[in-house]
Amino acid sequence: MSILYQHSLLLLFLTPFHVVSQDNTNQNDQTTLLNLKNFWSNPPSLSHWNQSSNPCTSWPEITCTANTITGITIKQNITGVVPPFICDIKNLTHLDLSWNYFNEDFPTGLYNCTNLEFLDLSENYFVGRIPDDISRLSRELKYLSLLNNNFSGDIPVNISRFSKLTYLDLRQNLFNGSFPEEISNLNDLEELFLGFNDFKPSRLPHSFTRLKKLQTFIITEANLIGEIPGNLSGMVAMELLDLSVNRLEGSIPSDLFLLKNLKEVADPIRESLVVSFPYTGLYIMWVFPPSILETVKHESRSMDCHGTILSVVRLWRRASLVGASCVQDFVEHE
Ligand SMILES: *[C@@H]1O[C@H](CO)[C@@H](O)[C@H](O)[C@H]1NC(C)=O
Numbered sequence: 001m002s003i004l005y006q007h008s009l010l011l012l013f014l015t016p017f018h019v020v021s022q023d024n025t026n027q028n029d030q031t032t033l034l035n036l037k038n039f040w041s042n043p044p045s046l047s048h049w050n051q052s053s054n055p056c057t058s059w060p061e062i063t064c065t066a067n068t069i070t071g072i073t074i075k076q077n078i079t080g081v082v083p084p085f086i087c088d089i090k091n092l093t094h095l096d097l098s099w100n101y102f103n104e105d106f107p108t109g110l111y112n113c114t115n116l117e118f119l120d121l122s123e124n125y126f127v128g129r130i131p132d133d134i135s136r137l138s139r140e141l142k143y144l145s146l147l148n149n150n151f152s153g154d155i156p157v158n159i160s161r162f163s164k165l166t167y168l169d170l171r172q173n174l175f176n177g178s179f180p181e182e183i184s185n186l187n188d189l190e191e192l193f194l195g196f197n198d199f200k201p202s203r204l205p206h207s208f209t210r211l212k213k214l215q216t217f218i219i220t221e222a223n224l225i226g227e228i229p230g231n232l233s234g235m236v237a238m239e240l241l242d243l244s245v246n247r248l249e250g251s252i253p254s255d256l257f258l259l260k261n262l263k264e265v266a267d268p269i270r271e272s273l274v275v276s277f278p279y280t281g282l283y284i285m286w287v288f289p290p291s292i293l294e295t296v297k298h299e300s301r302s303m304d305c306h307g308t309i310l311s312v313v314r315l316w317r318r319a320s321l322v323g324a325s326c327v328q329d330f331v332e333h334e
């Protein structure tokens with residue numbers, strides 16, 4: 001009797017203690033998220049975030065791994081700034097805050113998110129320079145997108161310190177300085193987007209040809225001058241290369257045609273090139289030498305997804321090539 005009593009006492013004591021301690025980590029993270037919601041003035045889109053529901057199962061914006069909060073995806077027109085306490089969620093690996101109205105300098109508070117692997121701040125109103133000490137962000141970073149913000153100045157050399165980076169998107173900002181040659185140290189880079197920036201006129205660094213895993217490289221409208229590096233054939237993984245609307249000159253290096261992932265190379269309009277790639281539907285690259293730039297700037301040919309020429313069309317200059325699977329998606333008929 002007394003043994004049984006002692007046992008149930010022990011159980012009574014142990015069980016709740018155990019449950020609370022297991023919940024504690026998540027409860028702290030839940031409190032952090034509720035503070036975040038409050039910090040952003042309780043947007044209606046987050047009204048389902050409350051004390052009594054489980055973020056892992058009831059909040060679609062949150063992802064969990066083994067009951068630990070590891071991901072936040074909020075694309076909700078949120079206004080204001082990104083508070084440093086978001087990094088109190090210690091196991092955060094995935095942070096997607098694209099498509100909001102954040103309007104501040106680069107949120108350096110994120111330096112404390114030491115496990116971050118994925119950071120998407122695209123489609124916001126961030127301003128100022130990317131800080132020179134950007135490398136204080138998590139060294140685990142594999143994906144970084146700052147697409148379509150108002151960042152200006154130079155792209156700092158230390159962006160090349162993220163040795164695990166596979167995806168880097170800096171397109172459509174107000175960068176008016178330079179981009180560092182050291183980007184070529186990012187050995188694992190698979191996709192690189194630098195286009196639609198008003199960089200100081202610069203050459204395409206020869207060292208970029210060292211990026212052997214690069215599959216997609218878009219540097220459209222980025223004030224490139226000089227010649228295209230001659231040893232592009234070393235970029236064995238290349239599937240999509242867009243150098244269009246720059247001030248490149250000289251000839252198109254013949255070893256471009258040795259890139260083994262190119263399916264088809266055609267030359268429908270004198271020196272301009274149409275290149276399609278096998279694995280991603282039809283993509284196109286335009287390289288316009290200055291001698292013919294004026295005459296063909298607004299002209300190319302539309303093709304169907306099998307590479308059949310359909311008609312002469314006008315190039316839609318601002319179109320983004322990424323995500324389009326057929327040429328019809330990014331050209332506009334005359
Ligand atoms: C973070 O993950 C580790 C191991 O995956 C776990 O032991 C720890 O409790 C988690 N931390 C939080 C705050 O959930």
Ligand SMILES: *[C@@H]1O[C@H](CO)[C@@H](O)[C@H](O)[C@H]1NC(C)=O
Pocket residue numbers: 048049050051052053058059
């Ligand atoms: C808490 O939010 C959940 C959905 O996440 C909802 O079903 C529940 O009614 C809410 N509870 C309270 C007390 O507001």
Ligand SMILES: *[C@@H]1O[C@H](CO)[C@@H](O)[C@H](O)[C@H]1NC(C)=O
Pocket residue numbers: 045075076077
């Ligand atoms: C954000 O705003 C745009 C334009 O007002 C609207 O179309 C979209 O539905 C909004 N998104 C959310 C998640 O509220």
Ligand SMILES: *[C@@H]1O[C@H](CO)[C@@H](O)[C@H](O)[C@H]1NC(C)=O
Pocket residue numbers: 084108109110111112
């Ligand atoms: C990181 O967190 C520590 C401790 O909370 C704080 O003192 C420091 O200012 C934070 N760093 C940044 C860059 O926010």
Ligand SMILES: *[C@@H]1O[C@H](CO)[C@@H](O)[C@H](O)[C@H]1NC(C)=O
Pocket residue numbers: 103125127149150174
């Ligand atoms: C961002 O840049 C655009 C184009 O220069 C400008 O119209 C807009 O006011 C800027 N927005 C902010 C928040 O700086």
Ligand SMILES: *[C@@H]1O[C@H](CO)[C@@H](O)[C@H](O)[C@H]1NC(C)=O
Pocket residue numbers: 132133134135158161
């Ligand atoms: C750039 O990275 C290096 C190596 O991590 C570091 O020593 C240096 O202080 C960083 N530069 C800045 C401006 O933070």
Ligand SMILES: *[C@@H]1O[C@H](CO)[C@@H](O)[C@H](O)[C@H]1NC(C)=O
Pocket residue numbers: 152153174176177
């Ligand atoms: C770059 O743009 C920023 C922001 O508009 C401006 O303050 C700066 O003077 C510009 N720098 C150059 C070299 O044009």
Ligand SMILES: *[C@@H]1O[C@H](CO)[C@@H](O)[C@H](O)[C@H]1NC(C)=O
Pocket residue numbers: 206207209210231233234235
């Ligand atoms: C291309 O040439 C440059 C300089 O001539 C060199 O640094 C680079 O490693 C070469 N790339 C390949 C893939 O051979």
